[in-house]
Amino acid sequence: MNKVKIKSKNLNVHYGQKQALFDVNLDLNEKEVTALIGPSGCGKSTFIRCINRMNDVIDICKVTGNIEIDGVEVNDENLDVVSLRERVGMVFQKPNPFPKSIYENISYGPKIHGKGDTKSELDEIVENSLKKSALWEEVKDRLDEPGTSLSGGQQQRLCIARAISVNPEVILMDEPCSALDPIATAKIEELIDDLKKTYTIVIVTHSMAQAVRVSQKTGFFHLGKLIEVGKTEKIFKNPDNKMTQDYITGRFG
Amino acid sequence: MNLVLIFLIIIFSSSLFFYGRSKTKSLAISGNIKLNALPKFYGYYLVLWCSIPALVFLLIWSLFEPVIIKSIIIDTAAKQGAIFNDKNEANLVYEKIKAIHLGTYLGELDSILKESALAYAKFINIFTNSKVVLIFGIIIASTLYSLKKIKNNNKARDDVEVILKGLLFVSSLIAILTTLGIILSLLFESIKFFSVINIFDYLFGTNWSPQRAFVRDASSITPAEYQELKDAFGFVPLIAGTGFIAFLAMLVAVPVGLFSGIYMAEYASLRVRRFSKPVIEILAGIPTVVYGFFAALTVGPFFRQVGENFGLTVSSESALAAGLIMGIMIIPYVSSLSDDVINSVPQSLRDGSYAVGATKSETIKKVVIPAALPGIIGSILLAVSRAIGETMIVVMAAGLAANLTINPLESTTTITTQIVMILVGDQEFDSPKTQSAFALGLTLFIATLILNFIAQRAVKKYREKYD
Numbered sequence: 001m002n003k004v005k006i007k008s009k010n011l012n013v014h015y016g017q018k019q020a021l022f023d024v025n026l027d028l029n030e031k032e033v034t035a036l037i038g039p040s041g042c043g044k045s046t047f048i049r050c051i052n053r054m055n056d057v058i059d060i061c062k063v064t065g066n067i068e069i070d071g072v073e074v075n076d077e078n079l080d081v082v083s084l085r086e087r088v089g090m091v092f093q094k095p096n097p098f099p100k101s102i103y104e105n106i107s108y109g110p111k112i113h114g115k116g117d118t119k120s121e122l123d124e125i126v127e128n129s130l131k132k133s134a135l136w137e138e139v140k141d142r143l144d145e146p147g148t149s150l151s152g153g154q155q156q157r158l159c160i161a162r163a164i165s166v167n168p169e170v171i172l173m174d175e176p177c178s179a180l181d182p183i184a185t186a187k188i189e190e191l192i193d194d195l196k197k198t199y200t201i202v203i204v205t206h207s208m209a210q211a212v213r214v215s216q217k218t219g220f221f222h223l224g225k226l227i228e229v230g231k232t233e234k235i236f237k238n239p240d241n242k243m244t245q246d247y248i249t250g251r252f253g
Numbered sequence: 254m255n256l257v258l259i260f261l262i263i264i265f266s267s268s269l270f271f272y273g274r275s276k277t278k279s280l281a282i283s284g285n286i287k288l289n290a291l292p293k294f295y296g297y298y299l300v301l302w303c304s305i306p307a308l309v310f311l312l313i314w315s316l317f318e319p320v321i322i323k324s325i326i327i328d329t330a331a332k333q334g335a336i337f338n339d340k341n342e343a344n345l346v347y348e349k350i351k352a353i354h355l356g357t358y359l360g361e362l363d364s365i366l367k368e369s370a371l372a373y374a375k376f377i378n379i380f381t382n383s384k385v386v387l388i389f390g391i392i393i394a395s396t397l398y399s400l401k402k403i404k405n406n407n408k409a410r411d412d413v414e415v416i417l418k419g420l421l422f423v424s425s426l427i428a429i430l431t432t433l434g435i436i437l438s439l440l441f442e443s444i445k446f447f448s449v450i451n452i453f454d455y456l457f458g459t460n461w462s463p464q465r466a467f468v469r470d471a472s473s474i475t476p477a478e479y480q481e482l483k484d485a486f487g488f489v490p491l492i493a494g495t496g497f498i499a500f501l502a503m504l505v506a507v508p509v510g511l512f513s514g515i516y517m518a519e520y521a522s523l524r525v526r527r528f529s530k531p532v533i534e535i536l537a538g539i540p541t542v543v544y545g546f547f548a549a550l551t552v553g554p555f556f557r558q559v560g561e562n563f564g565l566t567v568s569s570e571s572a573l574a575a576g577l578i579m580g581i582m583i584i585p586y587v588s589s590l591s592d593d594v595i596n597s598v599p600q601s602l603r604d605g606s607y608a609v610g611a612t613k614s615e616t617i618k619k620v621v622i623p624a625a626l627p628g629i630i631g632s633i634l635l636a637v638s639r640a641i642g643e644t645m646i647v648v649m650a651a652g653l654a655a656n657l658t659i660n661p662l663e664s665t666t667t668i669t670t671q672i673v674m675i676l677v678g679d680q681e682f683d684s685p686k687t688q689s690a691f692a693l694g695l696t697l698f699i700a701t702l703i704l705n706f707i708a709q710r711a712v713k714k715y716r717e718k719y720d
Contacts, residue, residue: 052608054604054607054608057603057604057607059522059523081610082610082611082612083610084610085607085608085609085610086609086610089608089609090604090608092601092604092605092608094601096599096601096602096604096605097605098602098605098606098620098624099602099623099624100623108606108609108611108619108620109609109610109611112609112610112611112615112619113610159605162605162609163608163609165609166609166610
């Protein structure tokens with residue numbers, strides 16, 4: 001059992017009048033993949049966006065309660081959001097490469113944080129990130145081409161490489177395969193398996209098969225509440241909660 | 254006469270609407286048949302069929318009647334012994350005959366004119382009568398035709414659709430043809446000008462003083478006179494002045510407009526945005542002449558005052574004042590358009606940037622603005638073409654002297670200002686001075702056309718960027 005990396009305590013989120021999360025208590029282990037499943041609008045994405053404070057971007061969103069990473073409170077007003085996001089990378093549902101070259105897509109993050117002062121250091125970061133995201137062989141000869149010219153699956157791996165480039169500790173993935181075909185999905189899943197050696201990964205997914213394949217721990221959300229959490233094997237074979245049972249057997253959702 | 258006819262046609266055809274509607278209703282009830290369309294469509298069908306042929310006929314008739322009568326009258330006058338040396342004299346005689354007919358002729362009457370005036374009256378009479386008869390004939394024929402159609406329960410809804418489609422097509426045709434006509438008339442007058450003044454003397458001459466060509470007949474210029482004329486129409490000072498003032502305007506409008514656009518799109522809260530966007534756009538609604546006297550009466554003298562304090566001579570009509578005010582006028586265009594393009598940059602790109610730990614300003618500077626750049630350039634180019642075509646402000650504030658200068662404190666002039674100056678007051682239409690206005694107009698048109706073309710290409714390229 002790995003040690004706990006991220007710990008949420010009584011986390012509540014409101015969008016204006018509407019409450020999106022109710023008292024979520026969830027521990028995420030280091031160097032493990034945690035899958036969050038549940039029907040649409042149940043708060044999975046809202047939860048992971050709390051971990052790197054992406055909800056700050058939304059004006060009407062209000063977060064209360066605690067989230068700790070390595071024992072440090074994330075919801076602290078004095079916390080430097082920039083260095084938080086440096087430690088907690090994110091990959092989105094739809095691939096969103098910048099309309100820049102492949103090289104610039106990766107070097108963007110390191111440059112902002114003042115890493116890689118020389119061209120050769122930057123080259124190394126770009127190469128390593130692309131290698132870790134299993135994209136290097138496909139793009140090494142055309143780093144100057146726009147990132148948007150890649151295929152959907154390649155774009156998503158480019159976005160993963162972009163997240164890796166600033167050397168984070170945690171990678172949040174918000175349905176990273178929902179816009180991809182099965183072959184691209186298989187590649188990403190393989191990649192996730194590989195990445196968990198170095199990073200703590202949280203993945204939101206609608207595909208229960210995917211959760212089984214990639215994760216060690218699974219949390220089931222419903223209507224903003226964390227219904228059940230446990231080892232992936234247990235959740236899918238022998239869940240404690242009736243609702244979890246119904247969801248994973250496809251009786252609703 | 255024509256107005257009365259049009260009025261009658263409209264009254265009559267609209268009344269047919271009610272007839273058509275009730276007729277088909279009763280037809281459906283008495284004959285117990287299923288109509289092919291709602292009764293009102295039969296009403297529309299009658300109205301359209303009854304009015305359009307007659308109105309079209311009236312239009313065509315009114316276009317050709319004067320031409321035909323004129324040629325007939327000139328013919329008869331010639332038969333009676335009138336001698337015309339050229340077309341102009343014939344036109345003059347025709348105008349005299351018309352004036353006699355209307356009772357406004359004051360000159361001497363000879364027998365030829367008298368006879369011709371009588372003939373004119375006769376022809377007018379014949380034409381008017383036959384016009385009325387023909388129109389009534391057409392109305393009756395088309396009404397009978399359409400009545401027969403609706404009695405046979407035609408597919409009136411589809412037919413009305415076809416007729417309306419035709420009307421819409423004709424309307425768009427008119428729009429295109431008028432544009433084409435304007436361009437052609439510009440072109441032909443410019444060709445006349447360029448047949449007198451060499452196009453290279455015009456394009457590369459550095460002296461603009463068209464008043465030297467006043468009252469000179471374009472058709473009879475001697476080579477000696479031409480030598481003197483050719484450097485009166487140098488285009489360079491005008492394009493330089495236009496470009497210079499537009500440049501000054503952009504110096505004001507681009508930074509202010511762009512920054513306010515960025516603020517509106519990225520930073521302003523919904524409440525601020527809802528309030529201030531319309532306020533900025535009000536600037537675009539102020540008539541340019543108001544900006545003009547603001548520039549001429551307030552800003553110009555203010556600059557001169559300030560300049561005097563620093564020991565500078567500032568002309569009270571300066572390029573600086575005109576450029577500044579024009580820049581203020583253009584701010585809303587730049588701001589509103591760049592606000593729109595920045596807003597249409599997908600949120601996912603911003604999220605991607607925030608997610609690697611970029612701050613808001615870094616995200617704007619390195620991701621949002623580069624992504625929106627083609628659109629921003631497009632909006633700036635649209636604003637430039639607006640600045641180049643602007644007239645009122647420069648007429649009032651920039652002065653009239655065609656100085657070739659880059660000193661913003663001196664007065665300068667623009668293409669549009671010169672067109673206004675050339676065409677104000679009575680003009681001889683065959684003097685090169687007047688024709689030069691058309692050449693200027695054509696050059697201006699081509700310049701703005703090219704700018705608009707580039708701007709639209711840039712905007713289009715931007716749209717394709719993300720998908």
